[in-house]
Each structure stands twice: as structure tokens, then as C-alpha cells.
Amino acid sequence: VLRRRVGEAILVSGEVEIEVLEISRSRVKLGIRAPFKVSVVRRETLPVARENQLASDLVADLVTNQGKEGLGELVRLLQQPAAAREPAFPPDTGESAD
Amino acid sequence: MLNLAVPETVMPVRLHSPWLGEIEWEPVSELCFPHGLPGFEDRKRLVPVEIPSQRPLIYLQSADKESVCFLTLPVLTVNPAFELRLSEDDRSLLGLDCIDLPPAVRGRASPNFGNDILCLALLVPSGRTVKTNLDAPIVVNLHTGLGIQAVAPEPRAGSFRLAQNGEWERVC
Numbered sequence: 453v454l455r456r457r458v459g460e461a462i463l464v465s466g467e468v469e470i471e472v473l474e475i476s477r478s479r480v481k482l483g484i485r486a487p488f489k490v491s492v493v494r495r496e497t498l499p500v501a502r503e504n505q506l507a508s509d510l511v512a513d514l515v516t517n518q519g520k521e522g523l524g525e526l527v528r529l530l531q532q533p534a535a536a537r538e539p540a541f542p543p544d545t546g547e548s549a550d
Numbered sequence: 551m552l553n554l555a556v557p558e559t560v561m562p563v564r565l566h567s568p569w570l571g572e573i574e575w576e577p578v579s580e581l582c583f584p585h586g587l588p589g590f591e592d593r594k595r596l597v598p599v600e601i602p603s604q605r606p607l608i609y610l611q612s613a614d615k616e617s618v619c620f621l622t623l624p625v626l627t628v629n630p631a632f633e634l635r636l637s638e639d640d641r642s643l644l645g646l647d648c649i650d651l652p653p654a655v656r657g658r659a660s661p662n663f664g665n666d667i668l669c670l671a672l673l674v675p676s677g678r679t680v681k682t683n684l685d686a687p688i689v690v691n692l693h694t695g696l697g698i699q700a701v702a703p704e705p706r707a708g709s710f711r712l713a714q715n716g717e718w719e720r721v722c
Contacts, residue, residue, distance in 0.1 A: 491591070494703070496701050497588040497701050500589070500701050501589030503672070504587050504588055504589040504672065507620050507672045508590070508618055508619070509675065511569045511619045511620070512568075515569050526679075527607065529679075529712055529716045530607065
């Protein structure tokens with residue numbers, strides 16, 4: 453653990469500099485200087501990056517592997533009018549099953 | 551002396567997409583993602599393509615790499631109650647606080663879908679159907695064409711899966 457004040461910085465491996473720019477009640481603003489080859493991302497984007505890789509495979513899968521049927525089925529589901537869809541739960545008729 | 555100041559004609563951009571075939575667009579139609587998308591940081595130019603017979607699907611075709619293409623839907627078709635929350639950083643990246651924008655847009659805590667911003671849910675394969683993570687929508691400032699994928703620091707809006715009856719079901 454390192455304690456820093458506004459304007460102070462830390463160095464990682466001598467080439468990545470992280471400076472505390474601003475501190476508010478619940479947030480810290482950091483400035484990061486790093487070589488171009490170093491990827492700097494927020495941690496929460498990592499699972500999204502994995503999802504995006506899968507997302508980029510979807511078109512290929514629908515068009516190449518499943519052919520027009522795959523894409524057609526997806527479009528059919530999306531265009532199905534809400535009223536024609538099966539209700540998620542049976543309507544309440546007011547009658548008791550007992 | 552020759553006057554070289556001839557009117558500039560904007561040439562349409564053409565690309566052969568393996569998935570959409572030959573497509574052509576005006577440069578002004580391109581969406582600019584300054585940081586790309588997570589996992590696709592180098593793909594900074596995306597073109598929205600809508601095929602009338604496939605509405606409400608919207609393809610996001612990379613203008614940089616033909617093979618990269620995403621399938622998306624307007625978020626409200628997945629969850630009509632969806633509320634977009636943008637961090638200060640995301641608002642800044644989108645240019646929503648830019649002084650060139652109408653004051654009403656600058657002052658809004660939550661910009662209007664369709665008028666100010668386009669908000670799309672990215673579709674991911676899930677078994678024989680698709681799902682989408684509404685905590686990471688693609689958001690585009692329609693006034694500037696700037697886009698980001700707005701990843702929420704903590705799950706809130708949730709993920710939804712398209713069921714076989716056409717309904718979207720919330721998943722963990």
C-alpha cells in the first residue's frame with residue numbers, strides 16, 4: 453500500500469507513471485503516462501472485452517455456420533409482435549387451483 | 551494564376567464486407583470511437599447498417615477491418631425501462647458537455663434517446679439464441695458522431711437473454 457497526495461505520483465517498472473491529479477469525497481482522478489505498447493484500461497472493461505470477442509463471432513456464426521436460417525430465426529424472434537408472443541406467465545383468471 | 555480552390559466533393563467510401571456484401575456510405579455517416587471498443591481498441595471507425603427487412607437489428611460494420619462486424623439492437627427494444635447512466639468521463643469522451651451543443655443537451659443529466667444519443671445493445675451468442683449486457687451499451691452522440699462503449703463500474707442494468715418466445719429474460 454502506498455499513500456500519496458495530490459500532485460504526487462508512483463512509477464511502475466520505471467516506465468509507467470501514475471499521478472494523483474484530484475481527490476474528491478469518493479473519487480480519485482489519476483493521470484497515467486505509459487509507453488504506447490502498454491494497454492491502460494479500467495478493470496471492469498476486461499469481461500466486456502471477452503464478450504465483445506464473442507459478439508464479433510456472432511455475425512460469422514449466423515451467416516457462415518447456420519446460414520440464412522440462423523439469421524432468419526433471430527429476425528423472426530425479434531419481429532414477433534409482443535401480443536403474439538407467449539406470455540411469460542399464464543394470465544391470472546382469478547380462479548384458484550384448489 | 552490558377553485558382554485551385556475548387557469545390558470539394560466528398561467521395562463515398564466503399565467496402566466489401568464478408569457478411570453484408572458491398573456497402574457504400576458517406577464519410578459523415580461514420581461513427582468515430584476514439585478508444586475503439588474493449589478488445590477492439592484499434593477499430594475506431596464503425597458504420598451503422600440497417601437492413602429494412604431485418605429491423606430492429608442494426609449492424610455495426612468496422613470501416614477499418616472488413617471482417618469485424620457486430621450485431622446490435624436499440625436498448626429500449628431489449629428493456630423499455632432501461633435508464634442510461636453516464637459517468638463524467640463517458641460524458642466527456644462523448645462530448646456531451648461540449649460548448650457547441652445546444653444548452654439543453656449540455657445540461658441534461660440523461661440525454662434523450664433518438665434525439666441526442668443512439669444507445670445500442672451488443673448481441674452476444676448464447677447457446678442457440680443471443681444475450682446482451684445492458685451494463686455495457688454502445689452510446690453514440692448523434693450531434694457529433696462520437697461513440698463509446700459505456701461500461702458500468704458495477705452491474706446494475708443487467709444482462710438479458712432472448713427466449714424462444716421472443717421475450718427478453720433477465721439473466722444473472
